[in-house]
Amino acid sequence: MFARVLGPYLVIAALTLVARPTYVKNLMHAFDGSSVWPWIAGAFVLPMGLVVVALHPYWRGFAAAAVSVLGWMTVAKGVALMTFPQSYLSMGQDAFAGAPWWIISVAIMALIGLYLTVIGWAPNHQSAAAAKATADAIRDLPRQI
Numbered sequence: 724m725f726a727r728v729l730g731p732y733l734v735i736a737a738l739t740l741v742a743r744p745t746y747v748k749n750l751m752h753a754f755d756g757s758s759v760w761p762w763i764a765g766a767f768v769l770p771m772g773l774v775v776v777a778l779h780p781y782w783r784g785f786a787a788a789a790v791s792v793l794g795w796m797t798v799a800k801g802v803a804l805m806t807f808p809q810s811y812l813s814m815g816q817d818a819f820a821g822a823p824w825w826i827i828s829v830a831i832m833a834l835i836g837l838y839l840t841v842i843g844w845a846p847n848h849q850s851a852a853a854a855k856a857t858a859d860a861i862r863d864l865p866r867q868i
Contacts, residue, residue, distance in 0.1 A: 726790055730836050730841070751815060754812065755816070766805065770801075775793065785838075
């Protein structure tokens with residue numbers, strides 16, 4: 724289920740970062756200019772990451788591991804925005820200034836997002852996952868004698 728949400732989000736975010744680099748740069752500077760917005764953003768980002776971490780403790784397979792890693796990265800981002808926003812934001816601006824690395828990391832983000840979108844919304848994958856979950860649930864039911 725998290726792949727259905729995180730996949731399209733990553734694709735849309737990556738496309739926005741590539742399509743509007745000047746806007747993103749201006750947005751980063753405006754965000755950095757306020758002491759309130761990083762804390763507010765962190766206060767919203769942290770619970771989102773904690774929800775993923777708490778409800779998705781799975782690491783088997785690339786898609787599951789990617790969702791779990793994204794959850795932990797979101798927790799780290801929320802904590803960083805709330806506790807040391809200037810350092811976090813300056814790292815983001817430095818990464819943005821290194822254009823080739825920025826483009827490569829955004830492309831990787833888009834590919835992971837595309838993969839998660841396909842895995843999350845693929846009808847065959849969902850039916851196989853549902854069948855496995857049902858089989859696991861039946862196997863875990865107590866037996867009556």
